[in-house]
Amino acid sequence: MSDSMDYFGSENEIFRNKELLQVSHLPDGDRIIGREDELSDLANAIKPATRGNTPNNVLVYGKTGTGKSLCSKFITTQAVERAERNDVSIGVAYVDCLQESTETQAVQSAGHQLNDQPETDISIPHSGLSTSEYYRRLWRIIDTRYDVALIILDEVDKIEDDDILMQLSRAVESGKLTSSTVGVIGISNKVRYKDSLDERIKSSLCEREYVFSPYDATQIREILRSRSDAFHEGVLEDGVVPRVAALAAREHGDARKAIDILRFAGEIAEENDLETVTEDCVDQAHEREETSRLAELISKSPSHAKLVLEAMALLTQQKEGDDAPVTTNEAYDLYKRLCERDQSDHLKLRRVRDILSELEFLSIIEQERKWAGKGKGNYMENRLIDDPAVILAACNESE
DNA sequence: CCAGATTTCCATAAAAACTAGA
């Protein structure tokens, strides 16, 4: 795992093993810092699964970068290993509900991860089946391959339909599964999420609830140190780790952000051919980090959403104030011209309105409906949350 | 046939401007 071949060894003085700085990197047991209580809570809830019994369904709350996904993935892989010793087979599916935002897609994804076509002779086509057929196949796969299936639903609050929670959390009692059982781990950033749930779902999904608190400054520093093996000996200057930690602390102790910044700092040192990673690199890395999350979001968006955003960014730049609002019609007119530029046909206004509200949902823009009075009707003000220049860069980058 | 994307159609909200009544 951690012995990737270093083909450019002599030239690459900065990184020894960059994988350690991948946020999704699963550290060894002793490398999850400051989450001991959370891990044992989770382990407790999952425990029955290792003996082939139905685990407790869990709902995990916490702000971004508090280790929710990491701990969930970690504890489930541990559970799989432990279960093997008891001759129990556990299957784990990790569904990112931000990507798989509908019930069907989520079930499809879970099925795909748990499946092994040669063994089960069940195929999970990318599309074309009814939702219920995806469910049927999922149940069959679980029944044939596993004793217990653990399904992690990351960012559950982003899913449009509550039905999947109902189906999964009650699969056993409703007799969909005969020889197996299912456990659900729901992860959400919103503490309020539970309130929006149907009573029946609440009672079955929320058997256990845990809140992950933000890391404090000391823990962030520890996390960074534990991952500094990613760098060669002595490459990190003394001030670097504290400086990164300080930046992350400003952001409610977001460990993901801290790790990203550290990685970018290394990359910047590398690009500039420096011997060491300096505090200066960290400051530049901070800026790059702010851009990168946005760029990632944008690059995953459909092309027309990018054009709408581009139109908004251009219009915002044209206007005087920094956060000048743009009306939907202004944006739509420019969007149409951008489509002509790309010689593709434009979407209709109604669809663009929906795209704008999707962008609002992703916290890329803010919307406010305004009324102008008699004879003037109403209009929507859309304003970019981030710097238009950054948006434009992100739009162009992902062509 | 299915889900998901897009289009078509249309009732509606809200507040300044206008009107009638006091």
Place this chain on the structure above:
DNA sequence: TCTAGTTTTTATGGAAATCTGG
């Protein structure tokens, strides 16, 4: 002059229809 009620307007957003790729 002040008040209460009515008019006017348009983008919005819900719902249904239609299209598309598999």
